[in-house]
Amino acid sequence: MILVLGGSGCGKSAYAEKRIQEAAVKNHATIYYLATMQVYGEEGRKKVERHIELRRGKGMLTIEQTREIADSIRQMQEGPRVVLLEDLGNLVANEMFQSDGTVNSPKMVAEKIVTQLKMISAKVSGLIIVSNNVFEDGIEYEEGTMNYIRALGEIHQKLTGEAEEVVEVVAGIPVTLKV
Amino acid sequence: MELYLGGRAQGKLALALQRYPHAKVFDETCREENLSDADVVIWNHLHLFVKTWLSQEKEPTQIWEMVADLLDQHPGMVVICDEIGNGIVPMDQEERRYREETGRLLCKIAARADKVERILCGISRRIK
Numbered sequence: 001m002i003l004v005l006g007g008s009g010c011g012k013s014a015y016a017e018k019r020i021q022e023a024a025v026k027n028h029a030t031i032y033y034l035a036t037m038q039v040y041g042e043e044g045r046k047k048v049e050r051h052i053e054l055r056r057g058k059g060m061l062t063i064e065q066t067r068e069i070a071d072s073i074r075q076m077q078e079g080p081r082v083v084l085l086e087d088l089g090n091l092v093a094n095e096m097f098q099s100d101g102t103v104n105s106p107k108m109v110a111e112k113i114v115t116q117l118k119m120i121s122a123k124v125s126g127l128i129i130v131s132n133n134v135f136e137d138g139i140e141y142e143e144g145t146m147n148y149i150r151a152l153g154e155i156h157q158k159l160t161g162e163a164e165e166v167v168e169v170v171a172g173i174p175v176t177l178k179v
Numbered sequence: 180m181e182l183y184l185g186g187r188a189q190g191k192l193a194l195a196l197q198r199y200p201h202a203k204v205f206d207e208t209c210r211e212e213n214l215s216d217a218d219v220v221i222w223n224h225l226h227l228f229v230k231t232w233l234s235q236e237k238e239p240t241q242i243w244e245m246v247a248d249l250l251d252q253h254p255g256m257v258v259i260c261d262e263i264g265n266g267i268v269p270m271d272q273e274e275r276r277y278r279e280e281t282g283r284l285l286c287k288i289a290a291r292a293d294k295v296e297r298i299l300c301g302i303s304r305r306i307k
Contacts, residue, residue, distance in 0.1 A: 170184065
């Protein structure tokens with residue numbers, strides 16, 4: 001497992017793509033891209049379809065999985081495979097804020113996601129998780145957002161225990177936090 | 180060219196001035212025409228330039244052309260920019276764009292830079 005994180009526009013996606021392609025070559029594996037973003041409206045759908053096509057051109061098969069991330073395993077073919085998940089921030093939001101207005105606790109969300117990511121990791125030759133550094137703007141948000149930040153922070157800490165590598169991308173430059 | 184990154188008030192400019200005491204500092208408050216005789220140019224507050232350019236509805240490609248132009252004119256330039264992207268992605272589209280485009284611009288500048296440093300508490304860590 002490799003955790004790749006960074007802020008807005010830092011180049012984390014491009015870096016993660018490069019790494020997953022290297023992992024695919026090394027393992028002679030199929031690349032699955034787990035897209036976690038919830039898509040709204042026709043315009044959003046069109047944009048997503050375009051991105052799916054672009055990724056297909058790069059040899060990546062997209063699975064859209066906005067929650068229950070471990071369910072994606074069933075949609076993968078047998079044989080060697082590597083997985084790029086983008087991104088963890090969206091997955092946490094989707095698991096936390098339910099469509100009926102209820103909000104799951106950060107602890108529950110964190111436990112569920114970490115468990116499911118470990119399940120995926122055990123079934124694939126490589127897992128790269130792209131996530132967001134949302135922790136340094138110094139703003140006191142309302143409770144929902146603060147809980148979201150806590151959940152994501154807790155997941156990061158748990159995943160860094162699991163991951164062989166943790167990389168922060170700064171201005172397109174990978175800065176290794178753990179090897 | 181060198182790029183210095185870091186949060187607010189971390190001593191980025193002080194570090195640049197310590198290294199290049201005779202440099203001319205160029206920021207949002209001054210004009211660029213008086214830079215021709217400068218040995219080293221420090222371009223401070225890059226993020227504020229991005230903010231202004233976006234408010235003038237400049238496209239990212241135009242912004243990059245302007246920046247690349249300045250970098251060409253002053254090959255040994257030190258570019259200083261706040262890191263502004265490490266927060267909750269704002270709901271407001273302009274604020275979102277400001278963070279995103281500043282980040283993308285920094286990737287391009289960093290790719291061209293001979294040296295990239297990240298500064299925290301006045302302590303610099305070279306990342307390229």
